[in-house]
Amino acid sequence: MIRKVVKNAEEAVQGLKDNMTLMLGGFGLSGIPENSILAIRSNGAKNLTCISNNAGVDDFGLGLLLQTRQIKKMISSYVGENDLFEKLMLSGELEVDLIPQGTLAERCRAAGAGIPAFFTPAGYGTEVAEGKEVRYFNDKPHILEHAFEADFAFVKAWKGDEAGNLIFKGTARNFNPLMAMAGKITVAEVEELVPAGELDPNFIHTPGIFVQRIFQGVNYEKRIEKRTVRS
Amino acid sequence: MIRKVVKNAEEAVQGLKDNMTLMLGGFGLSGIPENSILAIRSNGAKNLTCISNNAGVDDFGLGLLLQTRQIKKMISSYVGENDLFEKLMLSGELEVDLIPQGTLAERCRAAGAGIPAFFTPAGYGTEVAEGKEVRYFNDKPHILEHAFEADFAFVKAWKGDEAGNLIFKGTARNFNPLMAMAGKITVAEVEELVPAGELDPNFIHTPGIFVQRIFQGVNYEKRIEKRTVRS
């Protein structure tokens, strides 16, 4: 068994430094690496570039790292729901690179899968395509997009084992498996950490090879952004 | 529930015609669509182009369609283990396009995922790269590869439900989920077909959206090419 288990989030973020690029899983507040975000805040690294579909809310998720001004640049597809974000963006303290969601996902996967670039139709004819190579396939225009690079990827899974294998739950899966593939160091926090052999090898979402550090998270809040119920 | 269940392999191959391009899942003889191959043989369509990692053995798998001379061209990564194949290839009756296995897999996925082309390092500097665009990323040469197109994809799963969701077993998964994404018409044969709702939505390998026709297969032989046991 290759040793990957670390004690906690603090140990998991060791080596995180100023100016690094991070990926953080999650869609909205679902499936975000809550423990790791708190540890990144404690670590204090500054001028971070964060690749994450969203930027949390004011007092939860990546919003916490905006409060501490640790984030220099966000690379996301949608960044609403956050007053501080808006303020920092409009004042120029925060750079924002907005990317179509499918392109964001595919650029993460490409990074993990050793595909340096690919063509996609998304964004052709819009400002997203500015400066990018355009090529027609089957008479349809596509633009060339490149794989991301990330020093760390932080993902949150439902269950994990000591070999680093991960299983996600419901729509909390989202970007997590893709970012897990893409980090130079991938840190996985899980709600339940089990010995190797307890998870069915047929139903692993992220094979352990992609995970360098894994720990059992604590005190999950799992906040709901828009609780909507049937009457 | 969107209706996808067909009675049997014969019904599943309806519409298969001369000159079509097919994808067929499997690695070696593991996870091959046994029932569909027999039905393609009964259908009699000729001049087929088959995209499949291997070409079966003389009397099983795609070897059966070589016997009937239904295959015009094979697109594969490895085609040993088949005397008739060798004879047809050397006599010029069978065209063969050999492709690196990872490129083969990625070109299937790309077809299903709407990625018309991507760069890969595999094959650079070899005859595989002849006539292909070369581009450097991070000082490393890559070649441009294109998505496949396939009229039909035939895949074999362990379990499936009436919504078309598929689960594969062990290493019989291989190319099956990728080809399932890529066929204009994807036919899935399964060892066990269950009502929708019986499979855990968290552990579906191929979501039903990719499958147009599904049926419960019969008489699976699941032949083993190299039975190797511990003494």
Add this chain to the structure above:
Amino acid sequence: MLDKNGIAQRIAQELEDGYYVNLGIGIPTLVANYVPDGISVEFQSENGILGMGPFPTEDQVDADLINAGKQTITALPGASFFDSAMSFGMIRGQHVQMTVLGAMELSQDGDIANWKIPGKMVKGMGGAMDLVASAENIIVAMMHTNKAGESKLLEKCSLPLTGVRCVRKVVTNLGVLDIKDGAFHLRELAPGISVDEIKNATAGKLIVDGDIPTMKLA
């Protein structure tokens, strides 16, 4: 004139048996309430679910089960969950047969603008650019005019684009229009709306060919 539910109801008539459908936030979400009897469709949400069901009851609420609008949802029998690359693979690969979304502006060439207003806080395009660049069958649900009473059906979009030459049909509070050959083609009128009202509310090239029927809503 149609209200939001009326627009959704009319769009639901475009559903065909066996369709996989992606519904955007706002009016498009309401389409799910009007699936015609006798046809089966499945709803995809781009954050990673196929077979999306209605909102949960209080005791079904699950933080790990939301839609693209971040609302809590349920999963129907036969549902599946998947990652975002697989989800947009479905979309880009044209496995989703119908996409319904809102817009701020549409052009007579089928261009759509729905993500950015210069000078205002930009929240991002989310999955909209992937959806409009990929889908074959994109229907826009929106009001015919903006709050200032100006037409949203234009010769050219003035706002930054989300996609070009992609929208085929628009259902507004005033009527149904196809977009092709560089013009809006009026197909149906909303109840109580006249052709002249449509003409007045449409800034782009409008083609009115023959008698235009009033739409039928069950």
Add this chain to the structure above:
Amino acid sequence: MLDKNGIAQRIAQELEDGYYVNLGIGIPTLVANYVPDGISVEFQSENGILGMGPFPTEDQVDADLINAGKQTITALPGASFFDSAMSFGMIRGQHVQMTVLGAMELSQDGDIANWKIPGKMVKGMGGAMDLVASAENIIVAMMHTNKAGESKLLEKCSLPLTGVRCVRKVVTNLGVLDIKDGAFHLRELAPGISVDEIKNATAGKLIVDGDIPTMKLA
């Protein structure tokens, strides 16, 4: 001189704790038998398994569980199965730390030829081209000379290439050689082999720097 098992045993000394390893067919497969005590490695097989175990007992044989050589295998605790795109994602994405494969020819620039002999039936490259184009740490296991007694370590490969400038190290029946700066650098001699024997059996540029030790096999 080393036999096949000796070559595998020497290559196993290159394993480091925490490595994920892909072993090719033939001699490379034998490396799994010599993993040094005290280190943990996991074996990947490109047809879709991580955590590959030994061959099965008779009652464990499963047609749905094979390796890239199509042999029946077992899965160890902590194993996972995945599709071929994910598998080659691991390989191309350089998540596999060591790749061991056989070769027909090697050049002093690190080029490798191992898939095709003109005029003979060509079976295909399988995953070899992906492996050699992607991995950082490729070790070739092979005999130093072919059956005709001709060197397989050449100035240039004569056979169609599998990959260019990719092999860093080769372990043969005669010794261990690093490949860099356009030359084979002799590092270790097999038991009973002299530097002169290596010189005679190596057609490409050979650098012998200082005293060359004889390898230690446990």
